[in-house]
Amino acid sequence: MLSKVWSAAVRGIEGFLVGVELDLANGLPTFTTVGLPDSSVREARDRVVSAVRNSGFEFPSRRVTVNLAPAELRKGGTQFDLPIGLGALIASEQVSPRGPATEMCFLGELALDGSVRAVSGVLPMAASARQRGLKGVVVPRANLREASAVPGIEAYGVSSLREAAELLGGAQAEENGKGDGNNNSLHDENEDGKFQPLSDYGLDLCDVRGQLLARRALEIAAAGGHNLLMMGPPGTGKSMLARRLVGILPPLTPDEALEVTRIYSVCGLLGSGAGLMRMRPFRAPHHTATTQALIGGGGKCRPGEATLSHCGVLFMDEWPEFGRDALEALRQPLEDKRITVSRLRESVVYPADFMLVAAMNPCPCGYLGHPKKRCRCSEPDIRRYRGAVSGPMLDRMDMQVELAALPFGEWRGARAKGPAEPSEVIRGRVQKARLFAAARPEGKAPNSRLSPAEARQACHLDPEGWALLETLAQRHCLSPRSLDRLLRVARTVADMEESGHVERGHLAEAAGFLGKWEVL
Helix, strand or coil, X not given: XXXXXXXXXXXXXXXXXXXXXEXXXXXXXXXXXXXXXXXXXHCHHHHHHHHHHHCCCCCCCCEEEEXXXXXCXXXXXXXXXXXXXXXXXXXXXXXXXXXXXXXXXXXXXXXXXCEEECCCCHHHHHHHHHHCCCXXXXXXXXXXXXXXXXCCCXXXXXXXXXXXXXXXXXXXXXXXXXXXXXCCCCEEECCCCCEEECCXXXXXXXXXXXXXXXXXXXXXXXXXXXXXXXXXXXXXXXXXXXXXXXXXXXXXXXXXXXXXXXXXXXXXXXXXXXXXXXXXXXXXXXXXXXXXXXXXXXXXXXXXXXXXXXXXXXXXXCHHHCCHHHHHHCHHHHHHCEEEEECCCCEEEEECCCEEEEEECCCCXXXXXXXXXXXXXXXXXXXXXXXXXXXXXXXXXXXXXXXXXXXXHHHHCCXXXXXXXXXXXXXXXXXXXXXXXXXXXXXXXXXXXXXHHHHHHHHCCCHHHHHHHHHHHHHXXXXXXXXXXXXXXXXXXXXXXXXXCCCHHHHHHXXXXXCCCCCC
């Protein structure tokens, strides 16, 4: 007897439909899986046999052959357990598929007792089922909210193999749609389907004392999506500021939320019962991270930290301590906003549109230029420390700001005229600036994505502005990329003031965030 059940697999962050064909033939009892399965799929044999028997069914004692089509694509994951088990029940005539269940995609890992466990990658696999015209997707109950995020397809949650068999036989599903999981998001969805930000992001900028210039740089970077480098002595608030950047960024749009959730679903980083991610991701890899950890790769071409930071922030603390190869590997994603991971067996393209925020000390001991503490580093040590970051990499940092040691009075708050602004107030200004920029023909993306021609067109510089730009170029020996970067930052400053033209003052403020990298 022959049976066929639809399932799906993942390649990169995209899903593709897989036909699970099961054939029963006379002969010695064996179980063979073909169609380029990996070890997790081949091990499904023992899980499926025990799950079928412990669910009250009888596993056929015949020659069992399972084919995963298309056979030319490699398949991995434990989501094939459920369709293989159902295929065995159909082929042995213990279950007769009826109605719309024959046009459903089944995903789930089977426990030995017949229960269905959650799997990763449900969102892209459910999307592939919708693209191929299937009517529904049956997933573990813990993945139901995730599958329900895909529009245009019905999602059903099951907790056991017997429940899935009853659904396949035509039984009415008890639950579908939104599911019963808890979504730990930081936005609510209103009746119009728009995401509304909550006021509590966990980390608030009102906790930061002093450092007004760094706070201003953080706000400009958020408004334009610019890369930011912060340099200063230890304990001045570099990491504290960077971790609060997500709280002043605009909320994810519905399309961005789907794309980010797809990435985290493939990596298995979504919690049980989670739906769409609402908060922009923030990733802070340790400085011992390898190139593969940052960019992605491995035997299965898994996404790296750059892809996990898509539509969010990649924070690299102790920047010069990262390996030179790892830092240089980020140059191409910063320009192209995507990463191509090529290995012997396959090549996968991952999105990588992130804001890079880096923090570093001015020297190995951290106290070069400190008003009170003495730097104990030698000149060769400082050169070696700063030489870990190449000039081309520095040239890709849109803004650079130096943080000074914080006096006791500012730390205590005695010199402040009032309480520091909370993240919610600053986020409102950032959103207002982005809305103003979006009204321009070239403002569909943040200002950091403007091409050189678009940046010049958007700035509308007058003769005084061009004269100041020429003076800055000659004084600082700015490269063409640096000049384009300066125009983008100046355009963001003008957007924050809702100015249609970039004026001399906007250029002057943007020039204040040019790199002041000392040459010893």
